[in-house]
């Protein structure tokens with residue numbers, strides 16, 4: 001034997017290096033010319049045909065006839081009169097017949113006119129094949145083989161069991177998986193070769209034979225001998241991962257076509273001849289139609305012969321047809337018909353594949369492996385994207401560290417200032433204490449009169465000096481405001497109480513101005529810092545170019561605050577080129593936070609703040625306004641720290657909203673937002689800026705948080721700064737994008753021939769939760785890569801995912817495997833309902849396969865997709881739609897990012913592309 005079976009065990013099996021997956025190949029067609037028989041020789045008949053080489057037969061008669069018909073015919077193999085049956089077997093039948101050992105169905109036909117040598121040839125081929133099979137079995141003890149034999153004949157359109165001839169005609173049934181099945185056909189498990197020989201003898205004896213003028217022993221029926229070979233590696237016997245190769249080889253000895261005039265038949269023979277000719281005519285029609293590319297209806301069902309042999313006629317069995325013919329001139333017409341049939345058969349393709357029957361557990365394991373592979377792919381993609389942005393993350397961490405340091409510094413300075421104030425008040429040694437005293441004396445405005453703002457620089461108090469050095473007199477104003485408030489409300493003669501050692505002005509501030517807005521600020525600031533850190537980590541993939549641009553272009557300042565910005569932001573770079581627009585939002589947020597913390601207040605802002613304080617009703621709200629703060633303006637800082645915190649918190653809240661807002665919106669805002677920096681002429685002139693200044697980006701964020709100036713009121717209203725609205729908008733953006741991405745993924749699945757179980761798994765996993773964004777992205781990226789790979793991109797031929805994705809055949813196999821599970825997973829009623837729903841005739845053949853072939857075929861129809869996913873989920877055993885089958889497959893997806901809610905899918909998608 002020339003071939004060998006390799007890869008036993010779990011792997012598929014090859015024969016002679018054939019691919020184990022389904023393969024399309026043409027029917028192998030050979031022609032055998034028998035010698036002139038005695039009758040023909042007795043009539044001095046001459047031989048019209050000659051095989052001039054191993055593939056060509058030529059007609060060698062008169063010139064007149066030669067001009068009308070083709071004289072040379074080429075086939076896969078032609079055998080002249082001298083060829084032995086052994087040779088015919090070796091060169092035309094063996095390879096295909098023995099495919100049965102590698103799990104492929106096969107069929108060997110003999111076709112030809114009566115008395116041309118069909119039975120003579122097929123008997124030999126059957127015996128040679130069986131001998132080789134047993135020879136193989138003996139040489140391969142590592143596998144356990146089970147051979148089963150059955151035999152039937154179709155006589156006058158009735159199917160007879162040759163191993164149980166008295167059983168009466170057999171019915172044909174349509175089985176969705178196996179095709180046409182002969183009901184109740186006897187199948188005998190063979191003990192050994194001798195057992196088979198005995199059975200062959202029985203068949204021979206049982207077959208309908210009659211004497212005709214042309215053949216004393218003419219077969220009056222089509223005979224089909226069927227040998228099924230199951231094999232399983234002994235090593236895996238009874239184990240979970242065992243799988244069985246199972247295939248059938250058919251030996252078909254057709255009845256011979258005949259002419260009543262030639263056979264001089266009448267009565268029974270004539271009737272037989274009619275049936276024979278009719279079924280052969282159908283066979284010829286089937287072959288002719290198949291040879292033309294299966295256009296139109298293939299009349300398999302017109303005869304029992306073609307119904308039974310449907311799998312061999314353009315189906316899933318490797319097929320060889322040996323056409324026998326007489327060379328006699330008297331049969332030239334029949335011979336030409338035979339060659340015409342052979343020529344058509346040559347064009348017909350079959351699609352054989354290895355029939356590997358897996359155990360349930362093996363099937364689950366295979367699916368498990370597939371899912372594990374996908375999980376691994378996801379992980380790799382994720383880590384690849386993470387590492388690509390690790391430098392950005394580092395910068396963010398540095399920034400966070402610096403911010404924390406700054407906060408600590410601010411806290412320290414605030415505490416220091418506060419204690420100084422209190423000490424001074426207690427000691428009554430500075431103007432502040434005087435103010436309190438004055439207040440108690442009801443000297444309205446005395447503070448402001450005695451210590452006008454312009455004179456503040458003359459004071460020696462370090463706090464004031466510090467404030468003055470910053471160019472701001474807010475502390476004066478602030479205290480003045482406090483004094484006037486207390487003047488109005490403080491009870492008379494309360495000085496003693498007020499100045500008592502255990503009483504702090506803060507108590508009064510609390511009492512008359514509401515609770516300390518700074519209370520708990522440190523904690524909140526720390527938390528905010530932490531949140532910010534998390535957010536930055538979450539968006540580690542954001543691009544930093546744009547942010548860099550912001551900072552570089554920020555208003556130059558010698559102030560410490562600006563140093564903070566330039567020293568700690570990841571945006572620090574001299575790279576002025578704007579980054580991708582999609583990253584603007586996040587960067588805005590980050591830089592805005594920084595700027596809010598570090599920016600010095602302007603005198604205008606101080607005034608505004610003062611006005612704010614004067615408005616008691618709005619006190620709390622105003623204190624929370626995100627006014628810029630100087631880290632050195634202690635009092636001011638103290639009172640405005642909540643602004644920083646509120647701003648930070650607002651940033652956090654609106655982070656996603658900003659990220660998901662369309663870029664255009666941002667551009668527009670960037671270009672139209674007024675510059676809040678103090679200007680002598682504060683008229684904003686955005687059009688004067690040819691390019692949006694980075695500082696404006698920062699300002700945009702600030703302004704998003706604070707109330708607009710009165711003249712900006714309209715803008716504020718129109719700007720839709722309402723947080724709820726933004727949140728809703730953000731949610732709706734996400735949903736829209738989610739649906740779009742899901743649709744794209746579904747289409748890519750289809751284009752990449754992704755396994756249905758995989759599709760279903762992910763489809764059910766994605767429920768529209770923003771926390772699934774990362775999975776959605778990774779899957780999308782994976783598919784886009786695969787699609788590029790499949791459609792002309794850089795192709796890694798040996799890449800496993802490429803092979804898997806590219807395999808339509810694998811997908812077909814998966815469909816078939818799924819169809820097998822329908823019996824288990826659906827009741828008869830449920831199946832019937834499904835067939836009806838999916839437009840499949842409940843009596844049609846292979847209806848379960850038909851249904852599974854329809855699953856996931858229309859990526860544009862979401863109802864179809866939903867139903868497909870539901871069915872696959874049920875077949876595979878997902879407990880319920882939406883429940884990821886991790887338990888079943890023993891999978892544990894990597895934990896999701898801790899804060900995926902703030903993960904910007906849009907940003908990461910852009911950054912990954």
Ligand SMILES: Nc1ncnc2c1ncn2[C@@H]1O[C@H](COP(=O)(O)OP(=O)(O)OP(=O)(O)O)[C@@H](O)[C@H]1O
Nearest residue numbers: 034113114115116117118119120215218219255256
């Ligand atoms: N290649 C051959 N060499 C020698 N004898 C042959 C050859 N082919 C056929 N014969 C003989 O021709 C006769 C008819 O052969 P066979 O019965 O196989 O024909 P058939 O095609 O099966 O006919 P039918 O269709 O009528 O059953 C037999 O006696 C057989 O031995």
